[in-house]
Amino acid sequence: MTSKPTSRKKPRASRAVPMVVPTEVIGKTTINDIARLAGVSKKTVSRVLNNSPLVREDTRERVRALMQQRSYEPDPQARGLAFRRSFLVGLVFDNPTAQYIVNMQYGVLDALQGSSFELVVHPCDSRSAGYIDGVRRFVTQQKLFGVILIPRVSEDQALADMLTEIGCRYVRIASIRLDQPGHMLQTQDRLAGVEDAHYLESLGHKQLGLITGPKRYRSAIERGEGFSEGLTRRGIALDPRYVYEGGYTFESGVAGAEHLLSLNPRPTAIFACNDEMAAGVYKAALRMGLSIPGDLSVIGYDDSPLASQLWPSLTTIRLPVRDVGRQATQLLLSEPTQTALISVTPHLVVRDSSQPPR
Amino acid sequence: MTSKPTSRKKPRASRAVPMVVPTEVIGKTTINDIARLAGVSKKTVSRVLNNSPLVREDTRERVRALMQQRSYEPDPQARGLAFRRSFLVGLVFDNPTAQYIVNMQYGVLDALQGSSFELVVHPCDSRSAGYIDGVRRFVTQQKLFGVILIPRVSEDQALADMLTEIGCRYVRIASIRLDQPGHMLQTQDRLAGVEDAHYLESLGHKQLGLITGPKRYRSAIERGEGFSEGLTRRGIALDPRYVYEGGYTFESGVAGAEHLLSLNPRPTAIFACNDEMAAGVYKAALRMGLSIPGDLSVIGYDDSPLASQLWPSLTTIRLPVRDVGRQATQLLLSEPTQTALISVTPHLVVRDSSQPPR
């Protein structure tokens, strides 16, 4: 990687037969080395590299063996230059929780494992004016192979349009179907909301409170609506006065709980649409002298590290984020032929913050 | 990025003077376009690009103006191929908390802002056998410009040796000075431990407990030793029976607190070497019917999101991680001439989990 081999350029028979080669393998093996050793043109090596069918089987085998033996790896930079497309996959995100981002990165890397692709990250602020241009620069400058978009940027149609315009592949992870199956992976937040409702109803709760996320997040809407829908199905109407619009923040959870717990009758269970707000509910409840789950059952959403570290531990919803990242990336890398929509359903994780009402 | 311009290759006067050019700027502007428009060779444009002093001032200005006007950006792929080094900075990490990783990424990107560098991530497991080879492959395959190493991988000398061997730049973020100043940024975990001790002593605590991290983390050792040292300076000896070796996990925090709180006399304050363990202390204390901070003061370390979301909110230590990431990256990108060791000291954030003993 540092010094340029001086032996590379020495004159030699231009159409060499396989031959013994000096072992001073300074510098990385290149396509030329393999071609020379195999006694074929580099174009043929290139064909093998790119799995072209236009190679005789025994030629392919010979070249493959040589590549293995020399532990040859094609230079992504050079391929990228010729392909006009790099071997980089971008992850574009706005501001989910840290754990979500990290799990997603692990998932993407799981799918990239063994390939010559690497993961490059691009946080951004979807509320700032120039963010789409920022993503465009990110994509075009490094000629990214494609990008994974996670909520909330995944929900922005203008962003997807821009990517289509510049011919960049993408996969959106979102809670509703807002693109073709080849371009998205759906997380069934709504179904998780339903599951929540059914669970609380089955415990015997009738007086329920809901703290939603901000409406600009589609996921927030889905979670809340799913919850409401689930209750309706079980014959319980969610009183609008028992719905508080939070902001996915701890403080909004505190405020929401203070509001809901001051109502008469007091809710016996609260579903907060993320764990952070659920932690806020803990604070408000404990400060009011209410015990969890004795006086109040609490359910969160995300299964963040926080959930198992609160006391009592928090009943919450878990999305297998890493798995989602892996599948989304596989979709991104696959030939655009797939038709079935990939969808993943988050599920309830019951811990110690929920029980039947008194 | 998608289609190849057909106009590029048309024959023209080889030594062109500045001239009007068809505005059908299909495809990206290249160094050839700029050279032609400026009436200079592409080598001269290249010199301007690389800030070579060997360019006449007016030539430089003319070229610069043209680059701006055409919003020319050199292709990192092509430069990388010629330079034998990409425009990618790698972040190598083992398993810190998600928030730490994400903040670090933000910091690195702060420093990369406006450059043509991008950030590529590489999580790994420093306990697995082949992890150093994994990093080697990561670095050599994409010919990374350099890497940032964060604890715990930053503490591994074998990894640093490997990087030196293959000629890859690196900056290690670590709590003790284990490399040359140009290769590291020190976080003064020890001083934070001292600050902790002084704070608790100043509140009047005399009976103190310590839950350390695992010894294979240098940071854990520094935090614990700093705490002990700080107490000693204030004339308090830390009884070894009041030191529990945790594992930086929630469960070990619970176990540690259960142990410490069963001692007689009971400690009136516990310093847990990360927030996760501090959350474990909460659980153990609350389960034993002890109130925080009434019966027990608790201090954590990291200022993770958890810290402000526990109730009562957790007094802890904050390292400006994003800032650290930014500075480490600036060091990585700078010419290797710097001599002074960069060091950053984490500081105490007082919240509601600490007060004078009863």
Next chain:
DNA sequence: CTGAAAGCGCTTACAG
């Protein structure tokens, strides 16, 4: 201070 030639390690377009 400036440039023509050759090269980085691959692929595309064409020809056979």
Next chain:
DNA sequence: CTGAAAGCGCTTACAG
């Protein structure tokens, strides 16, 4: 099924 030539967009080494 295979290859020679030209090219991707830059830089190095050399010459002036």
